[in-house]
Amino acid sequence: MSVKIVNLKVNGVDKAFMARPETTLLLALREQLGLMGAKRGCAQGACGSCTVLLDGAPVVSCLVPAATVDGGDVATVEGLADGRRLSDVQQAFIDGFATQCGFCTPGMIMSAEALLARNPDPTADEVNEAISGNVCRCTGYAPIVSAILDAAQRRRERAEGADQEATL
Amino acid sequence: MLTEVHVPDDVDAAVRLVSSGARALGGGTSLMPWLNDYASPPTELVSLRRAGLARIDVAGEAVTIGAATTLAQVEQDERLEILNPVVRSIASVPVRNLATVGGNLFARQPHGDLAVALVALDARVTLVGADGSRELPAGDDLPPFIVTRVAFALPAAGTFRYVKAARRRWNSASIVTVAAVVTESDGVVTAARVALGGVGPRVVRAHAVEAALVGGPLTEQAIGVAAEAGRSELAPADDAYASAWYRARVFPVHLRRALLGR
Structure with missing residues (x-):
């Protein structure tokens, strides 16, 4: 088993974290980057509660191994508000x-x-x-x-x- | 449990890894749900995301779609307008942004509606293994090699038909899927390729339906006769979406809707 360093731009900010093979994009956002907006619902891609934008397109982040999207641009609900002004x-x-x-x-x-x-x-x-x-x-x-x-x-x-x- | 995730930059590296026991990962929308339960056996994955297989080429009538092309890319490509209703009938937007054309060939019925359309379009599937590449017709059992592309010729305008009956308008598995290419001349069907989804453990090429249609007019009565001839080719299952009885019962209705548009 190997651990990989994954780089992502998350809500416009460059982030890097260590990904184990089973680290999905959702787990990385929640457990490594502290962004709890996206939720783990079914972990089957059926409920959509983990939906984030990957390179501008909505994806079910529970089905994406983090290592496969190294260098990607991710947008989550935490990045939408402008200061205290909601989108x-x-x-x-x-x-x-x-x-x-x-x-x-x-x-x-x-x-x-x-x-x-x-x-x-x-x-x-x-x-x-x-x-x-x-x-x-x-x-x-x-x-x-x-x-x-x-x-x-x-x-x-x-x-x-x-x-x-x-x-x- | 995932033990390794490889993300090779080219197909050759992916082939080597698959040959040594790793599993190919397209969009992950079939494999990852199974791996996410933490009870799966140790599994090594080879993602095809960066292997250079995500592109669509259209030259005249000849269409080539790389295996790692997403269903969303197909949906958004105006040159592939005939496949737009097909891919939009599959799953949901955040799944289609991941799910791939190659992966859909391995989706288990009653999923895999794009594969149904590709059988109707007489598509060829190119696979690469350690001993070289080979080409198989869409719908054939695929060996555990890496699919690199599917290719087909765009049918003449107005000849491709597609209907998917499901419990909901969006994001629901197939009850009956009908895809067909029907050519008519002077009011007579001269050629027909009919593929069915939702009515068997794999995509069904409805030879008996085709034989019944060719040589006659495309009327409600003729389609009723063809549907009757096709009953022997159906082997539907009971599942959460519909009973086998219901699928067989409504098959003639959806064949008619696909072929006549009403």
Whole structure:
């Protein structure tokens, strides 16, 4: 058995840690880097509570051996807020009561952030597809879909506002 | 238990490691769930993530997809529009960003819907072992070598059909999957390749359905006759998604929906 040094950029900061063969990206984030946002739910890739962005794309981090993504760029829920100002998706989840026990929420939010990054104006059906890998046992999904659509609208309005300011 | 994770930079190194007993890892979406339970036997893995196998080439009609290409890469490639509904019917977004084209060939039914489509498309699978490379038709039993690529010719526009029946719209295993390439001329079927998923322990090439379709018009009645002929080729299983009885019962409906679009 060998231990490898793995380098990752996590939420914009360079990190290095020792990975045993069984160290998954999820375990590295939680146990080596202290980022407890991503959760270990099923460890089967079925529940999505460990979803983080790897090189911009959402992945179930429980299925990724850390050594295979050396040099990668990882984004977790901890990196979304700007100081104490939450991201639009985070704030919309709070305002829309889209979180109850909270276990699925970091994964849901990362899936939503990835969707809005490539599709700023999704339909409800596109939101359903985007979060189809994230299981929530509390909310019944309707408030989550509404919150993501709400966040999309807030982001579009902010972008339009910025455009107007730029032209003034 | 994982004892080692190798991440070689080229296929030759990966082949050497597999020859000495390591297991090839594509996206990990089948193997890692099994390894994550801490009760699996000692296992050495060879990740293909950096072995140079993740690329899509389209030259005219000829499509070549590297084995480590993710399902998400296929989904986002406009040249592979015909495979878009196929890959989007598989698992979920964060799984498709990991799962690979080569790995899907080893997915156990009722998973492996891309493999069903590749059988309908008459794809060829290239494998590399210690004694060199070989090519096999998609759907054949694959030896424990490393798959390097799959290749097929894009079918004529409008001839590829795909329907997957599942319990939910997204992220659900197959009840019945139908993939087909059907060529018609003057209202008569001149050629048909029909592959089925969800209705057996492996992807089924529905020869009897094809034989019944060729030479006649593609009508609801003709498809009903072909589905009846195809019953003998089905060996569905009971599982958490559907009973064997249900799968056999709804097969004709989904064959019709795939071939007629209604």
